[in-house]
Amino acid sequence: xxxxxxxxxxxxxxxxxxxxxxxxxxxxxxxxxxxxxxxxxxxxxxxxxxxxxxxxxxxxxxxxxxxxxxxxxxxxxxxxxxxxxxxxxxxxxxxxxxxxxxxxxxxxxxxxxxxxxxxxxxxxxxxxxxxxxxxxxxxxxxxxxxxxxxxxxxxxxxxxxxxxxxxx
Amino acid sequence: xxxxxxxxxxxxxxxxxxxxxxxxxxxxxxxxxxxxxxxxxxxxxxxxxxxxxxxxxxxxxxxxxxxxxxxxxxxxxxxxxxxxxxxxxxxxxxxxxxxxxxxxxxxxxxxxxxxxxxxxxxxxxxxxxxxxxxxxxxxxxxxxxxxxxxxxxxxxxxxxxxxxxx
Numbered sequence: 001x002x003x004x005x006x007x008x009x010x011x012x013x014x015x016x017x018x019x020x021x022x023x024x025x026x027x028x029x030x031x032x033x034x035x036x037x038x039x040x041x042x043x044x045x046x047x048x049x050x051x052x053x054x055x056x057x058x059x060x061x062x063x064x065x066x067x068x069x070x071x072x073x074x075x076x077x078x079x080x081x082x083x084x085x086x087x088x089x090x091x092x093x094x095x096x097x098x099x100x101x102x103x104x105x106x107x108x109x110x111x112x113x114x115x116x117x118x119x120x121x122x123x124x125x126x127x128x129x130x131x132x133x134x135x136x137x138x139x140x141x142x143x144x145x146x147x148x149x150x151x152x153x154x155x156x157x158x159x160x161x162x163x164x165x166x167x168x
Numbered sequence: 169x170x171x172x173x174x175x176x177x178x179x180x181x182x183x184x185x186x187x188x189x190x191x192x193x194x195x196x197x198x199x200x201x202x203x204x205x206x207x208x209x210x211x212x213x214x215x216x217x218x219x220x221x222x223x224x225x226x227x228x229x230x231x232x233x234x235x236x237x238x239x240x241x242x243x244x245x246x247x248x249x250x251x252x253x254x255x256x257x258x259x260x261x262x263x264x265x266x267x268x269x270x271x272x273x274x275x276x277x278x279x280x281x282x283x284x285x286x287x288x289x290x291x292x293x294x295x296x297x298x299x300x301x302x303x304x305x306x307x308x309x310x311x312x313x314x315x316x317x318x319x320x321x322x323x324x325x326x327x328x329x330x331x332x333x334x
């Protein structure tokens with residue numbers, strides 16, 4: 001999409017009556033942001049618990065599969081909530097995000113984090129002991145955790161910086 | 169006296185640097201948000217276990233033990249960064265209704281936790297079966313969840329009632 005057509009799309013979206021309601025009813029945006037942050041809290045806490053287990057720092061008395069099974073739903077189930085609340089925030093102020101390089105960065109990081117999570121999850125489906133079978137596998141699991149933690153940190157930082165960086 | 173203290177706090181060089189710098193405030197906010205998501209998310213793991221909505225296959229004690237170091241570490245970061253953000257505009261934040269309620273709610277959440285640990289968790293060692301925990305533990309867990317959700321909401325509302333980017 002050229003920047004001009006993106007401009008006009010943002011203007012059109014911001015002028016829709018739905019967007020107008022979101023913009024004018026004062027409590028909606030902070031309420032939506034609160035739900036968004038709570039869903040983020042569920043995701044990052046769950047991701048961290050899995051990562052700490054992969055690193056062998058916490059929960060070592062349980063298998064990786066047990067910890068992943070416990071916490072993976074708390075990564076995937078909040079996702080629709082995040083997409084819905086995130087979409088409402090975009091509809092309320094389209095240019096603030098869609099034309100904002102930090103927002104684009106956040107979406108890229110999010111895809112990477114989802115990819116890393118699947119890379120941990122899918123092998124476990126075939127073999128619950130996958131990440132514990134050999135020293136090399138344990139090492140690979142640790143690498144996944146080492147990639148996952150900074151990704152979630154960066155996603156949160158990018159999310160906060162959207163408010164401070166002007167759209168192009 | 170209190171007003172003077174707020175003014176002195178706000179006039180410290182670090183508070184001034186945060187207030188007047190372009191990037192310090194947002195970066196501190198990033199750490200604050202990261203810390204509070206880990207505080208709330210990790211406490212929710214314990215609360216959901218107490219209420220009986222998650223981790224029923226694992227004991228309350230093990231669930232708590234594996235999560236609480238994360239909670240406390242994150243809480244320390246949240247308090248430090250929150251203190252810095254507060255200092256940058258102390259006279260305004262101190263009079264903000266949402267800020268005042270948020271601090272009161274955090275105190276209540278602490279009280280709720282203290283009451284639980286001091287008086288209500290007798291026999292908790294036996295809560296390692298999928299059976300529901302006693303009603304008192306479920307109430308504490310539910311109350312904690314509600315309090316932390318409200319704390320997040322009031323925290324977000326501070327930004328909308330004080331003139332900062334939201």
